[in-house]
Amino acid sequence: MRVKPILAALAGALALARPCHAEEPEVPEAAVVRVGGHYDNAVGTSDAASQGTITADLIANRPALRTGEILEFVPGMIVTQHSGDGKANQYFLRGFNLDHGTDFATYVDAIPVNMRTHAHGQGYSDLNCLIPELVQRIDYKKGTYFADEGDFASAGAAHIRLANSLPQGLASLSLGSYGYLRGVLADSVKAANGTLLYGLELNRNDGPWDLPERVRKYAGELRYSQGSRDDGFDLTAMAYRNRWNATDQIPLRAVESGQVGRFGNLDPTDGGDSARYSLAYGMRKRDGDGQLELNAYVLHSTLDLFSDFTYFLADPERGDQFEQSERRTMAGLDAAQSWSATLGGFEMRNKVGLQTRYDRLAPVAIHVTAARTRTATVREDQVREASAGLYAESAVRWNAWLRSAVGVRYDAYRFRIASSIAGDSGRARDHIVSPKLSLVFGPWNKTEYFVNVGRGFHSNDARGTTQTRLPDGGPSSPVTPLVPTRGGELGVRSEAIPGLQSSLALWRLDIDSELVFVGDAGETAPSRASRRTGIEWNNHYIVRPGLLLDLDLAASRARYTRVDPAGDAIPGSLDRVASFGVTLDAPGPWLAAVELRHFGPRPLIEDGSVSSASTTLVNLRAGYRLRRNTSLSLDIFNLFDKKASDIDYYYQSRLTGEGPDGVNDIHFHPVEPRSLRLTLAHRF
Template identity: 65%
Template sequence: MQYHKKKLPLAISLAFAAIAPATAAEQTELPAINVISHYNNAIGSSNAASQGTATSSLVENRPALRTGELLEFVPGMIVTQHSGDGKANQYFLRGFNLDHGTDFATYIDDVPVNMRTHAHGQGYTDINFIIPELIDRIDYKKGPYFADEGDFASAGAAHMRLADKLTSGIASITAGSHGYQRAVLADSFDAGSGTLLYGLEVTRNKGPWDNPEDLRKYSATLKYTGGNQYEGFSITGMAYKNSWNATDQIPQRAINAGLIGRFGAIDPTDGGSTSRYSLSYAMHKRSQDSLFELNAYAVQSKLNLFSNFTYLLDNPLDGDQFQQSENRRMYGLNAAQTWIDKIGGITMQNKMGLQTRYDRLSPVGLYDTIAQERTATVREDKVKEASIGVYAENSAQWLEKFRTVAALRYDAYRFNVDSDIAGNSGKARDHTVSPKLSLIFGPWAKTEYFVNYGKGFHSNDARGTTQTQLPSGGASTPVTPLVATRGAEVGLRTEIIPNLQSSLALWRLDIDSELLFVGDAGETEPSRASRRTGIEWNNHYIAYPWLLFDLDLALSRARYRDADPAGDYIPGAIDRVVSFGTTVTGLGRWYGAFQYRYFGARPLIEDNSVRSRATAIAYARVGYKVNPKTKVTLDVFNLFDRKASDIDYYYSSRLNGEVAGGVNDIHSHPVEPRSVRLTLTHHF
């Protein structure tokens, strides 16, 4: 596939490609930019070495165990799970255990997925509602260098884009190990003056767990697109509902003693249910030298999650199960105006943007439960949280091989908390200014160089901003609403070797505080300032027209910056990631893929005396095209049946008969054993 640009300096032509139409004569005067492999990381396509796009062919050709693994298409990202598959996944990137998304921003057609002041964790990112077959591309960025990225985007951001139109209809049925069943129906067709796309998914799964997961998932998407590349709009509706039983992390001592197996549960009544309904509108209007974009959205979501991580520690008679519950409505509007200018002979692109969001939770609560029956209210709050972000960005081509992107962003937040605990109700507000600068040099010898700097932030849970009384008793100090981050990166991207796109980035990220609101306890847990540094090397190579290779390596170091006798290691911080994939296509009717991922051992406490083990998992795919419209695909997950962990924690819990204070132990959620899934797909 090739992209041709107008005859402007390279960077400016790339930046303006979406704005100014080119004539056929102009198009033929420029060399082509090639998109190879599963990624679009070509020279001139981005403003940082760690920015890029994963194409729909990658989503289609790589086997995935879970929907959440869509984010593993971001190089260096690891996606795991410590509970049932209806819950948001656990994410790791750039030396972070991101929990459920605290410092990584995720969007679907520019509608934010991260949930503020969430019942289970700040920035909660559940993408299980997405139907992967409808994804057109995933645009990703890393670091706080981009003006249009605000809350939660310090480690990075991913914008998943839904297709406007499918090349053909899709009907697929999947059956697999452990009672896995999935059916998908999707198509698009002309409707009036536009195109109507729909997608439906139903999934059932018992899983390998001794206590069957009994997952029941329903997803639907409806998108209407009208107009053309110069003036158009889209309206998208999405619906999702899911329920499941959960096997949470379990203590190693219980396995060693033979009390349970690796796939057993301590509390078999854990589980949950969730739903999400959204409606969004987007439009664009472009002329020869300007582009206006606007999108608006409304989301309603619910969650009821039942967990028991400490078993009999606090309640030796009935157990420590608790419920996290929320009922949310979220509204937002974004607008951006981009135009081309020329000052003193310097061609520039200017952009100004506005981003607003309002979340209303009525209520968000934490409750003690026994077998999912409420016995007491730990805390219950009604929350209103509003934000506005404005930014200005200037891209200038100073020389033929030197351009800059300079930006300034301003964000303001208001919090209003109505709590059932005396002293915890109140209002708070905060604001932050975030400057950003990128320098791009080249290309020379098909190699481009980048220097990036930016200030960013993540918001804290609204309940922590007004909290003066802990649910467990005692006083509490309200937290800083917006936590500042600062990042820098130097990197390069090269195509000097034919058919190989390669990028290298050295980066650093400082966070003023890793303080967070612990939804499991309903209170704030303070932490220290931190620094992360690392190096990433990404490679995408076409060995032959039918053979593609992807190799991504990431090393990082994460430490607290403030000295403490407890130690300076950050628990759960990942220090190395290796991902290798190969895809075979075009061998007659046969096709296939192999995917390997490795994430290294991690410190589980601050002094690094307790560490998790490394995990290495391989997936494989073999497919056969019965005819041009029908194919059969066999996916094998955990190909070598490794007995490893998806995630490990170290904390105190109590089993029946143990001492009152509990026992410190590693608690793990195992990777699923080898499993197979057979899919029959027909295109119509």
């Protein structure tokens, strides 16, 4: 498909819209509701029932065991870990085991968090660089219906927006179980006609593991801004460094035999070292009824990750530890122009945008190691991956009860790989067109109805696009660079009951090529096409000022669509999620929050004969305001000390004394036992 005819047709369609100076249609003030300052999900503010915003108030009032759990504020999302706390989390949403981020796009302001062609896994999303106290809000979307969402966004996307200023400075110190220590210092001050915000975080943690985790984390942010969110600019520098030991998943048979305890390990030298440094510029400029947005960023990151999932299956003497290593430089530029117009007397809001990104990996490699010492190189690649996405969308209000949003995006990718494996070097390219459509009916009795359809995609690892040989010398065929996805959704959102925001969505998502965890390599590989269907019901209710209840329920079904004797169940696919939260932040000295989260069993192999158990956990926070600006809070994680799994896999591994073929077994990473954290916070 040629680019020029597409762009010409797109330009022609937009030319039909005559620029005008009529204001963009606004939702009447009485219809806009912010539930306790925690949500901006009111009727009339979104194009899908599964779209919304979480504000900083709720983030600050709920306990989180790990930084990455900030994404659990997205309804239906589960965040776990199968390794050390310096590694990206494991994510589950809409019937997906998203691994470390594939098919869910995450951004910190304009910077993509998902790393393509990553040493550990495609779409790797490490949020440990984030300081949660500096987050202003989280804008989330689910599905393939949004023209400004591209790679990795088929299941959904989260845009984590950083604050330009803080209402007060913050100094906090947290002490907890298992050697936990965390300190945060942050403030914003007026400087040179703008605002300068700074934040620093120091974190130490050994965890409950038999091998102390020895997390040593440093994070910092410096941000200068002028103007407003709609008309101004910001310049942000972020820095992050983390070192840790890891207790990876362990085989069930080793625990049942007493070889190791639940919090034990089989390779005490697993762990890693990660760093991330970024500089980003964002600008918004209003001109009458139009607005120009421009974002540019550059990022440098490094990772050395040591893992051993199969123990002595490949090497009975030294073990199977391997190192995944990369050195990445990433840069990007995003620009968008929006403006009001009329078409046949109907009010329109148009937007066109360009999103570019360039990744340079020098190198990305996998090495065989023993006790973190390299003994051989499996493969080492120099990768250049560039992409450009052009999108356009038009939102039209046809009458008082019907509006529509029509969009299309075009994405083009270029890959260049120089590999240590003969025959795997080369170039590849691909492109894809993704149309989108949303219809919104209402409101009637403060209730809206949604119909959404669209096409999306995810990119595959660049190394696979030119691969003709495997590391062991066997033949291989190149993978499809860009894999199409197709989704649809029927939804409703209502505020008919005073104080209650409720939404219901029925959805479906088809993927032309699934990504599946391969246990013996600790990586993902392309597999059969799949279909997921599900239902989500989200509720946020103000009982009275200062008291908020949340109830989010989700059920899904995930199956391969191509017949295979192995079965049609998708390993790791999540069938149900339930979360219930209570937040008390009323006037007076006391504050409290409790959160229950449940995620159901997952099939671990295709025929469904082996499954994980479900996991239900409760976290609690109780706090007291010692003075107007000083508070003391106690967080209790896993309140009832449940013995459950954060994640389970089923694959082949070999322990000392076992036969050369090893044993197929469940390998699990336990949830952490009950732990306490006490935080003293002062605002100044």
